[in-house]
Amino acid sequence: MCASDCKPIxxxxxxxxxxxxxxxxSRSLNGxxxxxxxxxxxxxxxxxxxxxxxxxxxxxxxTKQVGTIGVVLPPSYEEFGVNLYFNTLFNxxxxxxxxxxxxxxxxxxxxxxxxxxxxxxxxxxxxxDGLIVMSPRLEPELLEFVRGSGMPFVFSHYPPPEGAEAExxxxxxxxxxxxxxxxxHLASLGRRRTFCLTSDADYELEYRLRLQGAxxxxxxxxxxxxxxxxxxxxxxxxxxxxxxxxxRRSLGGYDSLLAFDDLMAIGALQAFxxxxxxxxxxxxxxxxxxxxxxxxxxxxxxxVHQPREEMSLVTCERLMGLIExxxxxxxxxxxxxxxxxxxxxxxxSCGARSRGAGPRA
Amino acid sequence: MCASDCKPIxxxxxxxxxxxxxxxxSRSLNGxxxxxxxxxxxxxxxxxxxxxxxxxxxxxxxTKQVGTIGVVLPPSYEEFGVNLYFNTLFNxxxxxxxxxxxxxxxxxxxxxxxxxxxxxxxxxxxxxDGLIVMSPRLEPELLEFVRGSGMPFVFSHYPPPEGAEAExxxxxxxxxxxxxxxxxHLASLGRRRTFCLTSDADYELEYRLRLQGAxxxxxxxxxxxxxxxxxxxxxxxxxxxxxxxxxRRSLGGYDSLLAFDDLMAIGALQAFxxxxxxxxxxxxxxxxxxxxxxxxxxxxxxxVHQPREEMSLVTCERLMGLIExxxxxxxxxxxxxxxxxxxxxxxxSCGARSRGAGPRA
DNA sequence: TCCTGTTGCGCAAACGTTAGCACATTTTTC
DNA sequence: GAAAAATGTGCTAACGTTTGCGCAACAGGA
Numbered sequence: 196m197c198a199s200d201c202k203p204i205x206x207x208x209x210x211x212x213x214x215x216x217x218x219x220x221s222r223s224l225n226g227x228x229x230x231x232x233x234x235x236x237x238x239x240x241x242x243x244x245x246x247x248x249x250x251x252x253x254x255x256x257x258t259k260q261v262g263t264i265g266v267v268l269p270p271s272y273e274e275f276g277v278n279l280y281f282n283t284l285f286n287x288x289x290x291x292x293x294x295x296x297x298x299x300x301x302x303x304x305x306x307x308x309x310x311x312x313x314x315x316x317x318x319x320x321x322x323x324d325g326l327i328v329m330s331p332r333l334e335p336e337l338l339e340f341v342r343g344s345g346m347p348f349v350f351s352h353y354p355p356p357e358g359a360e361a362e363x364x365x366x367x368x369x370x371x372x373x374x375x376x377x378x379x380h381l382a383s384l385g386r387r388r389t390f391c392l393t394s395d396a397d398y399e400l401e402y403r404l405r406l407q408g409a410x411x412x413x414x415x416x417x418x419x420x421x422x423x424x425x426x427x428x429x430x431x432x433x434x435x436x437x438x439x440x441x442x443r444r445s446l447g448g449y450d451s452l453l454a455f456d457d458l459m460a461i462g463a464l465q466a467f468x469x470x471x472x473x474x475x476x477x478x479x480x481x482x483x484x485x486x487x488x489x490x491x492x493x494x495x496x497x498x499v500h501q502p503r504e505e506m507s508l509v510t511c512e513r514l515m516g517l518i519e520x521x522x523x524x525x526x527x528x529x530x531x532x533x534x535x536x537x538x539x540x541x542x543x544s545c546g547a548r549s550r551g552a553g554p555r556a
Numbered sequence: 557m558c559a560s561d562c563k564p565i566x567x568x569x570x571x572x573x574x575x576x577x578x579x580x581x582s583r584s585l586n587g588x589x590x591x592x593x594x595x596x597x598x599x600x601x602x603x604x605x606x607x608x609x610x611x612x613x614x615x616x617x618x619t620k621q622v623g624t625i626g627v628v629l630p631p632s633y634e635e636f637g638v639n640l641y642f643n644t645l646f647n648x649x650x651x652x653x654x655x656x657x658x659x660x661x662x663x664x665x666x667x668x669x670x671x672x673x674x675x676x677x678x679x680x681x682x683x684x685d686g687l688i689v690m691s692p693r694l695e696p697e698l699l700e701f702v703r704g705s706g707m708p709f710v711f712s713h714y715p716p717p718e719g720a721e722a723e724x725x726x727x728x729x730x731x732x733x734x735x736x737x738x739x740x741h742l743a744s745l746g747r748r749r750t751f752c753l754t755s756d757a758d759y760e761l762e763y764r765l766r767l768q769g770a771x772x773x774x775x776x777x778x779x780x781x782x783x784x785x786x787x788x789x790x791x792x793x794x795x796x797x798x799x800x801x802x803x804r805r806s807l808g809g810y811d812s813l814l815a816f817d818d819l820m821a822i823g824a825l826q827a828f829x830x831x832x833x834x835x836x837x838x839x840x841x842x843x844x845x846x847x848x849x850x851x852x853x854x855x856x857x858x859x860v861h862q863p864r865e866e867m868s869l870v871t872c873e874r875l876m877g878l879i880e881x882x883x884x885x886x887x888x889x890x891x892x893x894x895x896x897x898x899x900x901x902x903x904x905s906c907g908a909r910s911r912g913a914g915p916r917a
Numbered sequence: 918t919c920c921t922g923t924t925g926c927g928c929a930a931a932c933g934t935t936a937g938c939a940c941a942t943t944t945t946t947c
Numbered sequence: 948g949a950a951a952a953a954t955g956t957g958c959t960a961a962c963g964t965t966t967g968c969g970c971a972a973c974a975g976g977a
Contacts, residue, residue, distance in 0.1 A: 257962050
């Protein structure tokens with residue numbers, strides 16, 4: 196190698212060493228255009244030996260591609276519960292993109308404290324080739340900006356808000372179906388009276404859909420969920436615990452709980468334990484998201500599993516498709532909405548035998 | 557704005573519009589060199605209005621600065637427990653760097669599955685200005701490579717392995733002290749017989765130091781921890797649970813548990829609950845890391861709080877110092893090791909009254 | 918009036934790469 | 948054996964910045 200102040204190797208170095216022009220080296224390495232097999236081999240092995248890599252800045256100046264994707268995390272990502280869920284998604288996406296030689300930069304739609312958003316910067320400075328938006332929504336003005344910039348982007352995880360334009364790409368799980376599956380299972384266990392633990396946060400669309408699905412399932416068995424059967428929390432363990440504790444005098448008539456969030460479900464489990472209410476003996480509990488924690492609880496929590504792997508895959512493919520189209524100067528492919536199927540994972544809190552069973556076990 | 561296929565605004569556009577040269581625009585915007593106050597103002601407001609931002613690639617080609625920092629996460633980051641801890645650190649660091657106009661790219665020392673590491677790529681392609689290494693160690697060969705590349709980098713969180721070269725920068729919490737504080741507290745509560753739950757993973761240095769500190773504290777009270785008092789797990793809730801369950805016949809003589817990891821501590825709490833052993837009545841429990849989950853457990857878990865805020869701050873300042881020095885072509889500042897103080901957070905599992913008390917409550 | 922200094926700005930080279938074009942050489946085709 | 952086509956390579960102009968140098972204009976001092 197070389198001393199610590201050494202200049203990085205450039206195409207020119209290789210060209211001089213091989214006695215050819217810079218273009219020839221470039222073409223040999225990129226495999227573009229006609230080059231004799233002999234020189235190609237020779238140049239490649241020289242580059243290999245020298246540990247040459249293209250200077251990303253120089254290259255992108257010409258190709259307009261930087262090899263980096265921005266992932267826009269939800270503004271509340273600093274919060275425990277949110278990052279618990281999104282980390283898995285983030286990791287899955289990262290793995291896929293890495294295979295395609297993309298690096299990942301994290302972005303936020305707006306920093307609550309500084310008010311500054313690095314998202315806009317990333318776009319205008321051309322530091323990314325595309326965006327995966329995992330934020331429930333972008334400010335209309337910001338959305339308009341991103342769109343006007345021509346930067347490819349897709350929404351992942353959050354369902355499109357009502358009235359969202361049809362020309363946007365969304366990839367998200369079927370929340371209504373998830374709620375349906377959970378509630379249907381409870382009904383099939385013979386549970387007749389269910390109460391719900393949901394969120395009053397501003398992401399509520401997801402939660403409303405889950406409730407809607409649950410109602411549809413119960414209706415099939417002649418059951419229902421009334422306004423008085425619904426408790427609210429803020430998606431934290433604490434809030435689930437408190438909600439159930441506050442509700443304890445009215446708990447008598449219920450034989451099941453449907454929590455639209457795993458953390459709140461876990462809080463509820465704690466409350467039941469403290470109140471001496473047996474799970475699943477007296478009350479069956481189902482959560483939502485199937486976060487990593489759930490299988491490790493006592494009793495292990497049944498939960499609606501989000502199709503994160505599939506979601507990651509579809510998201511990346513979609514985005515890469517948009518990027519490729521743009522690179523080739525083609526028309527932007529028509530927007531699509533991909534709705535993925537969640538799955539119910541039954542564990543002890545519903546009366547299943549073994550601990551931590553399910554996809555991830 | 558402009559149509560979606562519009563070219564981004566460049567210095568040239570502004571120059572043409574203002575009737576000056578490109579250099580003048582550049583200098584007005586950067587504030588470098590002499591420019592009349594009048595034109596400076598005029599150019600600035602024009603740029604503002606047009607929403608101009610420098611093209612990062614073009615700029616970095618000349619300045620050799622890309623405005624991006626690579627964060628090297630531990631290879632086991634995909635695992636729940638690990639990301640639970642590092643996320644907080646990552647977020648804190650991100651917030652600091654964002655204020656300094658840096659973006660963050662995630663890197664891995666080596667992908668276990670593909671064998672490929674994007675870290676090397678990031679360095680040779682010059683996609684980052686510096687690295688924050690949160691991995692317990694780098695392969696000697698990789699370390700040599702990074703060092704030889706002249707890329708500024710610092711280690712954060714993990715203590716330097718024995719024999720680590722002194723010319724490397726490390727910022728990490730005092731594990732020995734953490735173990736000491738936890739054990740001393742148990743002794744001060746009148747607990748006379750403690751067993752430990754530690755890890756047998758290859759990060760063990762941290763864990764060995766924690767044990768060492770615990771032993772020192774107990775020795776001050778004439779107590780000790782023998783080999784038979786030590787259980788091993790893999791830093792998961794499950795493993796903590798199983799370790800204690802397997803140990804249940806021998807549990808009689810003990811009045812306290814020191815777990816060198818919060819997740820294992822939580823698993824132990826579950827086991828105690830199942831075995832009908834009262835916490836903190838019969839056994840006091842202290843964990844380590846003070847992860848977000850701990851305060852929410854029942855009983856709330858006492859834990860050694862890692863100085864993550866301070867660590868983030870020191871890490872970023874150190875790295876930015878190195879980058880700045882390099883930019884100015886100065887000598888690399890001498891390496892430093894910053895050892896930070898952890899703090900014990902006492903909650904219910906040790907007999908504290910309120911739930912979720914502590915720094916984060 | 919001349920000299921010296923300062924101020925404000927433009928020119929042009931550089932950064933490392935890609936790609937269109939031209940040209941020389943080889944191969945194919947009739 | 949000549950024309951046409953294919954092949955391999957170099958030249959050169961980009962891409963959007965920064966920056967050293969030079970030059971004109973102007974000010975102040977003698």
